[in-house]
Amino acid sequence: MQLAKVIGSVVSTQKSASLLGKKLMVITWVNLDGSGPAQNEKLEEIAVDSVGAGVGELVLVTRGSSARKIFPEPNQAIDLAIVGIIDTIDRF
Template sequence: MYLAKVVGVVVATTKSEGLVGKKMLMVQPLTPEYNPAGNIEVAIDSVGAGNGELVLVATGYAAHQQFNAKDAPIDRAIVAIVDSVEVSKE
């Protein structure tokens, strides 16, 4: 899992049947200090996240399993809206 910021929404009228009814959001992966880390990606929202929110993104099987959708092409899922992050400076 990784920390990310929601930076946009994806609207697709025509899509795989496994994605019908699922909200797709653009997320920017972040470092624990909230700096951009890597490329913007698309993730399926499972928690009602909105633009600008800090979220936790699950990947791979953990993301796919979140939706119980056997044939859905899901490899990234937003699984939490993050309230705060505290990093120890040890």
């Protein structure tokens, strides 16, 4: 999983039925210290929220079939999902 910050949201009316009712959040990848997009990282991506994350929050994001499978309905058009809101990061 990766660390990201929620920086916005996207509205799409004409979309795959499996995305109906899903919150499409704009995220940007961040380093451990919360600083800007990690080196060599894609700048922004769109993740479906599954835990009630709000804009500005530091979140845990999972990718691929693991992102799809956390939603009960089969065959979701989802390859990126927010699966946790970060409370604390301990770096040793």
